[in-house]
Amino acid sequence: MKSAGALYLWTIIIGGMLVTYTTRLSFILLIPQERVPTLMKRALRYVPPAVLATLILPDLLLSDGNLSLSLQNYRLFAGILAAFVSWRTKNTWLTIGIGMGALWLLSSL
Amino acid sequence: MKTTARAEWFAGVRAQLPILLGVVPFGVIFGALALSAGIPPLETQAFSLFVFAGSAQFISALLIAEGTPALIVVLTIFVVNLRHALYSASISQYTQHLSKRWKAVLAWLLTDEAFVVASVRYRERNNAHSHWYTLGTGLTLWASWQASTAVGIALGTVIPENSLLDFALPLTFVALLVPLLVDRPTGMAAAVSGCSAVILCGLPYKLWILIAATLGVAAGMLAELRLGRAKDLPQ
Numbered sequence: 573m574k575s576a577g578a579l580y581l582w583t584i585i586i587g588g589m590l591v592t593y594t595t596r597l598s599f600i601l602l603i604p605q606e607r608v609p610t611l612m613k614r615a616l617r618y619v620p621p622a623v624l625a626t627l628i629l630p631d632l633l634l635s636d637g638n639l640s641l642s643l644q645n646y647r648l649f650a651g652i653l654a655a656f657v658s659w660r661t662k663n664t665w666l667t668i669g670i671g672m673g674a675l676w677l678l679s680s681l
Numbered sequence: 682m683k684t685t686a687r688a689e690w691f692a693g694v695r696a697q698l699p700i701l702l703g704v705v706p707f708g709v710i711f712g713a714l715a716l717s718a719g720i721p722p723l724e725t726q727a728f729s730l731f732v733f734a735g736s737a738q739f740i741s742a743l744l745i746a747e748g749t750p751a752l753i754v755v756l757t758i759f760v761v762n763l764r765h766a767l768y769s770a771s772i773s774q775y776t777q778h779l780s781k782r783w784k785a786v787l788a789w790l791l792t793d794e795a796f797v798v799a800s801v802r803y804r805e806r807n808n809a810h811s812h813w814y815t816l817g818t819g820l821t822l823w824a825s826w827q828a829s830t831a832v833g834i835a836l837g838t839v840i841p842e843n844s845l846l847d848f849a850l851p852l853t854f855v856a857l858l859v860p861l862l863v864d865r866p867t868g869m870a871a872a873v874s875g876c877s878a879v880i881l882c883g884l885p886y887k888l889w890i891l892i893a894a895t896l897g898v899a900a901g902m903l904a905e906l907r908l909g910r911a912k913d914l915p916q
Binding site: 583588596600623672 | 784
């Protein structure tokens with residue numbers, strides 16, 4: 573494939589850096605804390621659990637873009653097992669180890 | 682560095698190690714994929730160095746391969762990374778006492794993976810040296826992203842995805858999420874955002890992350906209004 577032009581690429585890299593860094597800086601540095609509305613401050617408690625669940629569930633429930641709730645969906649099964657381990661032990665490595673072990677075992681059966 | 686600062690730093694580095702299992706393969710694949718999209722090695726590494734945002738980099742490489750105008754690519758990166766404003770707002774409540782330099786560095790490192798690890802730590806045991814934890818976790822991720830991109834450039838061919846390693850990332854997130862579910866509002870936030878994500882994740886530009894997370898946050902606040910929250914929590 574023909575390689576893209578340097579000016580074109582560097583415009584994207586520098587532009588991409590500026591827009592990305594601005595969103596990351598927004599509330600940390602650019603917008604003073606006293607300007608953040610109270611309602612938003614109350615909402616922030618729910619950002620971490622909401623973002624995590626958002627990132628997890630499609631990975632567990634979808635296979636090839638389709639909802640899969642059957643026993644054939646090994647990721648879902650391993651994920652539920654990992655959630656149980658995490659709930660009982662609160663141990664990250666044990667959660668990952670048992671989850672991956674379960675997936676490996678199920679898919680090699 | 683005082684002892685506690687050093688302890689926080691190493692705790693932050695350690696917390697990022699399980700995440701790397703899932704992130705490093707993506708960095709390698711990015712390096713290889715960018716080359717095949719027609720981006721030279723120097724510019725490929727520059728993407729990881731300066732943009733430092735996994736999903737936005739993958740989408741950019743695709744758009745560049747199709748010869749998309751630069752302005753459109755930059756706008757797409759902006760939309761894909763809008764969710765970081767949400768993270769920025771969430772982290773800002775713990776960084777107010779820091780100097781501008783610290784804020785600038787921590788914001789630079791604020792990716793999905795660094796955010797989830799740091800915000801769980803802040804909630805569970807926030808202390809005067811917590812910013813060292815966030816720095817340790819963010820720099821570990823940043824360095825691994827650079828190294829894995831370089832490996833991908835060196836290998837130059839697309840590495841087949843290993844579905845087992847691929848699974849480490851959602852499992853790490855499970856381990857981070859479960860301890861956060863301490864009352865019904867947090868449970869509602871997770872349930873609603875998770876289900877919304879499954880329904881919406883066909884939407885382009887990772888917009889579904891922003892929408893599903895916002896719906897979850899709204900559900901959590903509504904539940905708090907009706908049921909009250911656990912009293913023993915900070916904030």
